[in-house]
Amino acid sequence: MIRETKKVLEECKKIQEEYFYFTAICEEEALLQAETANDPLRGLFVSVKDCLCVKGVESAAGSRILKGYQPLFDATVIKRLKDAGAIIIGKTAQDEFGFGSFNTNVGLNVPIPKNPLDRERVTGGSSGGGAGLTRKASFNHVAITESTGGSIESPAAFCGVIGFCPTYGRVSRYGLISYADSLDKIGIMSKKVSEIKPVLEMISGYDQKDATSLRAEVDFTAKTGKFKIGIIKESLTKGVGAEIRKKVQWCINKLKDNGHTVEEVSLPITFAYGIPAYYIISTSEASSNLARFCGLRYGNKTFNVYFAEIRSQHFNEESKRRIILGTFARMAGYRDAYYIKATKVRTKIIQEYKQLFQKYDVLISPTMPVVAPKFSEVKKMTPLENYLMDILTVGPNLAGIPHASIPIGKVNNLPVGLMANTDHLQEGKLLEFLQIIEDLGDDSP
Ligand code: GLN
DSSP states (O other): OHHHHHHHHHHHHHHHHHHOOEEEEOHHHHHHHHHHOOSSSTTOEEEEETTBOBTTBOOOTTOGGGTTOOOSSOOHHHHHHHHTTOEEEEEEOOSGGGOOSSSOSOOTTOOOOOBTTBTTBOOOSSSHHHHHHHHHOOSSEEEEEEESSSTTHHHHHHHTSEEEEOOTTSBOOTTBOOSOTTTOEEEEEESSGGGHHHHHHHHBSOOTTOTTOOOOOOOOOOOOOSOEEEEEGGGGSTTSOHHHHHHHHHHHHHHHHTTOEEEEEOOHHHHHHHHHHHHHHHHHHHHHHHTTOSSOSSOOTTHHHHHHHHHHHHSOHHHHHHHHHHHHHTSTTTTIIIIIHHHHHHHHHHHHHHHHHTTOSEEEEESOSSSOOBHHHHHTOOHHHHHHTTTTTHHHHHHTOOEEEEEEEEETTEEEEEEEEOOTTOHHHHHHHHHHHHHTOSOOO
């Protein structure tokens, strides 16, 4: 494996020169692992989003405030992958702490990754590095990434790869630098559907180190055959590009030709309240999580001054915005009006999805309302316009259901993603459906 690993590392360095997908390439560790690599994931090279702890390798969630932090342990996911013989090649770029949809809210002095199909465009975020690398890598590779509200799906759609996010609690979060604990999920990006299952089987399953980890059986086989599919009506209206809608329609027609049933369904609460509920819950939890980053653990009288100074110097603008928003939303006196209310909305959203899953195997929509925008276009957007880009992805993330983005062709040479959602713990069914979509091929007009 050593020779092959060296070749892979060379390719990574080359890609890095032009695209900035890595925050670190871990050469030494990869070569060491290559010597011992054994079954069943032998020969698989894995990149890891920067927010996941890898022993001895800088793990900073893309932020300057954590620069230099080298964990003394592996996240559970990493440990399981290493034990199965996978080789960790590096840490990938992200929006600072996962705060963004384009991977442009990077930490101070951190380079911005570029879209693999057009370097003037964004990769999508927050897991942009993992998605871009998945697209570019010519070797046997998957990316381990994370989604809170769409960070796996958005970059997967913009870079033309598959982004798979399992049920909340399916994969242990131990060793993940948290964004928002009640929403964070670890998932996989790949070029082919068939590459997901063996990795998902390896990283899923109960872990006593994560209190929200599920004790569900790890079995991803499913034999649905003909699918009952719901196309989410609200996702095909205003705000979603006409060309993107056309692609989705092409997909629907093909599915019908192949004997699957497709009907229009509606998620009124999710589309009316998903974005505000998501941003209240996620910023509240984030502001609490970020409070621990102060440059020093225990201090003397000048602690407050020091604390404020370190934080003002090292957090980027978006992190500061979210700390303020989140701290406000969970302040005594406002807690019931905002955070608690938002969690009640989330319950309603879960119920809304659950109801539809009584009748449908899978719900589909476009993944993103636009194709990968240019850096210059993102620059002009207000924070609110940024947040609204998540309109299609916050629903399944709030509901904690498995979901994935899969390429369905291109518009002006830029990839378009279809998002598919299944009920809790139905990852097997989701994989089965993704295979159907992959098999449709790409002869869309
Ligand atoms: N774009 C969303 C946000 O900024 C989602 C990010 C994520 O899933 N980490 O919060």
